[in-house]
Amino acid sequence: MERATRVGNRLLAALPPADFALLAPHLRKVPLQHDEVLVRSGDRIDHIYFPCSGAIALIMELPNGQTAATAVVGNDAAIGLMTALGPLRSPMTAVVRVAGAALQISPTRFQTALERSPALRGLVQLLSRALMTQIQHVAACNALHSVEARLARWLLHIHDRTDGGDVLPLTQETLSELLGVRRTTVTHVIGALRTSRALKSSRRGQLEIDRRRLEVVAxxxxxxxxRRIDRIVSQDALKVLHAAPPPNDSLPPDVPFAKADS
Structure with missing residues (x-):
C-alpha cells in the first residue's frame, strides 16, 4: 500500500520494483488542468500519461463535427500507450474533465524500457483489455439505453475517478460531448435527474450528485x-506481472522520479 500511495497510478504501482525502476528516472510529475487536451485525434503521440488523480475522457470526433465519449479513465489506466505498438497517431482526443496529476514519460523512453521488461509488456496487454472492454460496452449502451440512464452512468464513472466529493466540475457542453447529443437534450436530462433527486443541484459548470439515487437511475x-474492468486490473490479474522474469540490468528499486512539478 505504501508504494501504491507514492506512485499514485495503480498500473505502475503493481509493477515489480525492478521493472518500475526502468521507468522511474524518466517519469515527470505534471498537473492535469481542467479541459486540457492531452492529445488530439490524428496527432502524433508525444507523451504517455499515467494519471495519479483526476478523470480523462477519450472522445471520438466524426468528420461532420459531432463528438461522443468512448471511455473515461483515471489512475487505473494510461493515455498514449498505443505507442508501444509503434509510432502511431492518436485515433481519439484525450481531454481532462476533472483536474488532477499524472506521471509523464516520452514514448521513446517507454519503448526502451518495454524491450527490457516482460512485466511492462504484460501491463500494456492488461490496459488494452480494460480499455477495449469499456469502449465495447459503451458502444452497446449507447445503442440500447436512454440518454438519462447513460448520463447517470457517465457521472458515476467520473465520480469513481475523483476525490473531490459529490460536486463534479462538468459543464453542459462537456455533458453534450460525453453523450453525443445536443445541449437542449442535456438540459432536459438534467431536469429529469433533478426531479428524481439524483442531482441535488446543477449550478453553472458544477453538478452536485446524490450517488445512491444516481445508481438507481443508471x-x-x-x-x-x-466489475469487468476491476477484474482485469485486480490484484489477482496483476500478479501475472510479477510472474515475469526481472530485467537483468535493472536500476535499484528506489530510484526517484526524474522531476516532480507541482
Whole structure:
C-alpha cells in the first residue's frame, strides 16, 4: 500500500520494483488542468500519461463535427500507450474533465524500457483489455439505453475517478460531448435527474450528485462494466506481472522520479 500511495497510478504501482525502476528516472510529475487536451485525434503521440488523480475522457470526433465519449479513465489506466505498438497517431482526443496529476514519460523512453521488461509488456496487454472492454460496452449502451440512464452512468464513472466529493466540475457542453447529443437534450436530462433527486443541484459548470439515487437511475451497464474492468486490473490479474522474469540490468528499486512539478 505504501508504494501504491507514492506512485499514485495503480498500473505502475503493481509493477515489480525492478521493472518500475526502468521507468522511474524518466517519469515527470505534471498537473492535469481542467479541459486540457492531452492529445488530439490524428496527432502524433508525444507523451504517455499515467494519471495519479483526476478523470480523462477519450472522445471520438466524426468528420461532420459531432463528438461522443468512448471511455473515461483515471489512475487505473494510461493515455498514449498505443505507442508501444509503434509510432502511431492518436485515433481519439484525450481531454481532462476533472483536474488532477499524472506521471509523464516520452514514448521513446517507454519503448526502451518495454524491450527490457516482460512485466511492462504484460501491463500494456492488461490496459488494452480494460480499455477495449469499456469502449465495447459503451458502444452497446449507447445503442440500447436512454440518454438519462447513460448520463447517470457517465457521472458515476467520473465520480469513481475523483476525490473531490459529490460536486463534479462538468459543464453542459462537456455533458453534450460525453453523450453525443445536443445541449437542449442535456438540459432536459438534467431536469429529469433533478426531479428524481439524483442531482441535488446543477449550478453553472458544477453538478452536485446524490450517488445512491444516481445508481438507481443508471442502467445496469455501470455495474457490469465496473466489475469487468476491476477484474482485469485486480490484484489477482496483476500478479501475472510479477510472474515475469526481472530485467537483468535493472536500476535499484528506489530510484526517484526524474522531476516532480507541482
Amino acid at each position: 442502467c445496469e451497464c455501470y455495474k457490469v462494466m465496473s
